Amino acid sequence: MRILEGSAARSALGKLIEQRSRGATRVEAAVRRIVRDVKVEGDVALRRYSKRFDNLPSNQPLRVSVNELRRAWKEVPKSFRDALRFAAKNIRQFAEWQKPNEWQREIVAGAMVGQIVRPLESVGCYVPAGRHSLPSTLLMTAIPAQVAGVGRIVVVSPRPTSETLAAAAMLGVKEFYGVGGAHAIAALAYGAKTVRPVDKIVGPGSTYVTAAKKLVSIDCSIDMLAGPTETLIYSECGNAAFIAADLVAQAEHDVAASALFVTTRRRLAEEVAREVEKQVDGNATAQRALKRNGLIFLARSRHEAFELLNAIAPEHVTVDDADDVDLIRNAGSIFVGNYSAQPIGDYCSGPSHVLPTAGSARWRGGLSVFDFVKVITVQKLSRKGVNSVANCAIALAEAEGLRGHAAAVRLRLGEKAYA
Secondary structure, eight states, X not given: OEEEOHHHHHHHHHXXXXXXXHHHHHTHHHHHHHHHXXXXXXXXXXXXXXXXXXXXXXXXXXXXXXXXXXXXXXXXXXXXXXXXXXXXXXXXXXXXXXXXXXXXXXXXXXXEEEEEEEEOXXXXXXXXXXXXXXXXXXXXXXXXXXXXXXXXEEEEOSSOOHHHHHHHHHHTOOEEEOOOHHHHHHHHHHOOSSSOOOSEEEOOOOHHHXXXXXXXXXXXXXXXXXXXXXXXEEOSSOOHHHHHHHHHHHHTTOTTOEEEEEESOHHHHHXXXXXXXXXXXXXXXXXXXXXXXXXXXXXXXXHHHHHHHHHHOOSEEEESSHHHHTTOOSOSEEEESTTOOHHHHHHTSSSOSOOOOTTGGGTOOSOOGGGGEEEEEXXXXXXXXXXXXXXXXXXXXXHTTOHHHHHHHHHXXXXXXXX
């Protein structure tokens, strides 16, 4: 990994930020055709694209049967079943802690306000299966939806492995389709004979999936536009081997992944660079990613280091201690200390690993139970409550020229509608 500082570091940072969101844009024309075809032709187009991109045989159903899911659960090793159960328990507990509460309070005399929490009726969970099959993503998307109380959870995944099918079986998923890519996103958004549409689509995927989510978001809610994996580690006193290991781990997701290390300590920067070279040997994907987007920034001060961090708004962030967390404004998920290995967060510590990328951590955090619920406000006023707020409401309505608004309040006071 190159060690950069000063103007060279800022220039490299600018280029990195500029290129992050280009991937989905490059495939939008092709994806637009796929989405349009599925929207118009339904199952015919869905099966055509599934055969072409997912290698789905013509005689194989799009939907995976519950019996096949159960069979996969029995066939996978016990050690894997135990790992799924352990991870699911932590993810479910974290989502339970996250769930927003309902409440009601008197805001002024006679006026009660509050909120109720209602789950979405249906969601589609996209589980990637490109370079690597990711059953962990099924856990990270479906479990928060279950905790939220979503009634219908649909999973789509191209060429699903036994491990992914087993994860679905463990969670009691009933609706699973062995399709992926832009055509699966279109089917979830607009429906087909085989697949009914959903209210929201969640989960990461390829550039085709991301572009499709962007296109259908006018008609169907989505969680975020997820891009290639990002990690940024800031440290002044960390273990160089641990730091390098996390950089390599996140880089192996995708050749377009970015892995950055920021420090003010030149010696630590050099140690991390050496460790990366040692640990990345034999990991072809990580080698390509680190050659392309692997950088070490030698900052002049701690203040500059956190300016860089917040400007990048990375998906994964590791810092030395809790004091550093107070300086972070933009991040998908934060890991504190030497032993908070980022891959643990990818699998089983509890928070979802579906996280904002390409700078979107500036306006949202990772996928959570909040993505699967609606917080609906409730208001109840008595005659006394109307008297408490009427003058304010009438004054604001008249200032805006909305006479009907003012009249609706005056009538509650027993006055003429139009004074």
